[in-house]
Amino acid sequence: MIVLGATGMLGKAVVNEAKKNNINVVGVARNSTDIDLDVLDFKRLRALVKVKKPKIILNCVAITNIDLCEESVKESYLVNSHLVAILVDICREYDIYLIHISTDHYYINDINKKHKETSAIVLINNYSKTKFAGEMFALSYLKSLVIRTNIVGFRDKGKHTFVEWVLSSLENDKKITLFKDFYTSSIDVHSFSKLLFKIINNKEAQLYGLVNIASSEVCSKEVFIKKLASVFNYKNLNYKIGGIASIQGARRAESLGLDTSKIERLLGVNMPTTNQVISELYKNWKQL
Numbered sequence: 001m002i003v004l005g006a007t008g009m010l011g012k013a014v015v016n017e018a019k020k021n022n023i024n025v026v027g028v029a030r031n032s033t034d035i036d037l038d039v040l041d042f043k044r045l046r047a048l049v050k051v052k053k054p055k056i057i058l059n060c061v062a063i064t065n066i067d068l069c070e071e072s073v074k075e076s077y078l079v080n081s082h083l084v085a086i087l088v089d090i091c092r093e094y095d096i097y098l099i100h101i102s103t104d105h106y107y108i109n110d111i112n113k114k115h116k117e118t119s120a121i122v123l124i125n126n127y128s129k130t131k132f133a134g135e136m137f138a139l140s141y142l143k144s145l146v147i148r149t150n151i152v153g154f155r156d157k158g159k160h161t162f163v164e165w166v167l168s169s170l171e172n173d174k175k176i177t178l179f180k181d182f183y184t185s186s187i188d189v190h191s192f193s194k195l196l197f198k199i200i201n202n203k204e205a206q207l208y209g210l211v212n213i214a215s216s217e218v219c220s221k222e223v224f225i226k227k228l229a230s231v232f233n234y235k236n237l238n239y240k241i242g243g244i245a246s247i248q249g250a251r252r253a254e255s256l257g258l259d260t261s262k263i264e265r266l267l268g269v270n271m272p273t274t275n276q277v278i279s280e281l282y283k284n285w286k287q288l
Helices: 009-020 042-052 066-071 073-094 126-139 162-171 189-200 221-231 261-267 274-286
Strands: 002-004 026-029 056-059 097-101 144-149 176-179 209-213 239-242
Touching: 002 009, 002 042, 009 026, 009 189, 042 073, 056 073, 066 073, 066 126, 073 097, 073 126, 097 126, 097 189, 126 144, 126 209, 144 189, 162 176, 162 221, 176 221, 189 209, 189 261, 189 274, 209 261, 221 274
Parallel strands: 002 026, 002 056, 056 097, 097 144, 144 209, 176 239
Antiparallel strands: none
């Protein structure tokens, strides 16, 4: 198994989970992993796959900074879209199962609605456009799985993740804007990784197509951060209530809830609740 983006939050968690499942895994990133490689060096990427002969390629690589996608249109297309087209070509040539991590950034004006895989989407900014193009490239290959999700957790190095930023702000008593009108169904990275290997290890049939993997509940960022602060024992939350329209830069999608009934049915599992996600975050934080 090759994991692209192995030094990111998700990539690191997946590599660790693969080792727990006794799966031979090769992490690929620009530095600090098994193989240092710029994935946009398509010639070297193809050569690596030819040598390693993986049964699975997991693509965790993406530009997720929404404003950067607006500023660097070519780069965001190369990473979020064109890379996936190259991976499809490679996987088709060597008969490899491709798992591509996508986004939930497709829905607006729905408050806390849960969106199915078949729900209508809105391409509101360049980030969503390039991620959707990546989905279409991936789904053109029959042996691919595209996962829409919203993952939270710890990277513990480099730029702060959302959760790390919140906890740092709480620790330093910095005022946080709590968005009452921004909804997600976030899942913690460790629960996601475990579910991913339920898919990979599925004895009955390999899953293909498009699936949502997320928390079973949808909640606002206001509620999520208040719950997080409570579980992490921050009693005095310094905050103000705001709306997502106050964010400068590119317009954001704000109704990002995902319906997980399809994956629950296919795997015979229940997705975690928001409280369970935050409890898992706390457990992982204690182990850092």
